[in-house]
Amino acid sequence: SAVISQKPSRDICQRGTSLTIQCQVDSQVTMMFWYRQQPGQSLTLIATANQGSEATYESGFVIDKFPISRPNLTFSTLTVSNMSPEDSSIYLCSVGGRGDQPQHFGDGTRLSIL
């Protein structure tokens, strides 16, 4: 399976600031996904990011709050904007999900907002 690297692995941020999370894959992939996992909770899909098109956001998530870039087939970024303590979560990227491909996840970015 693809090796997925996320940076940073963790961060502590001040409220009102923004943080950009990077997701790098060691092979070209068509579909990338961003999920949020709140403390002790399940994973919730934020958006689907396909190269060459705008990200598709799920209900409850908006582009102004979570802008996403997908400049090529091996890289994507998720920005968490104007952060508040409620944004404290693990943010995970995954790849796959095309045809019979399983989805594989990175180890996530653990974000705490003070």
Place this chain on the structure above:
Amino acid sequence: GENVEQHPSTLSVQEGDSAVIKCTYSDSASNYFPWYKQELGKGPQLIIDIRSNVGEKKDQRIAVTLNKTAKHFSLHITETQPEDSAVYFCAASIPLDSGYALNFGKGTSLLVTP
């Protein structure tokens, strides 16, 4: 949106015993059902998956069953070992134009005691 229900939320078994985790889903369009294991500080790791044209799949000590009519699927771990202790998530596929995303259950925290 469509839900995936997962039970139990916590499960404690003695080493060598079996563990069973059950999930139900509501989206009739779901046709792919993976299971993930998440250890502390790590991203979810795919351990087994099943597609809707199959009723059962086994991989060593792990098996998954699917009843598509009843919209139930279950994970069975036999001869449990302490290293099986983790949080397990079931998921059901959400069809997209060019692939699928995943809708996750709330997770089961499994503790295997020596």
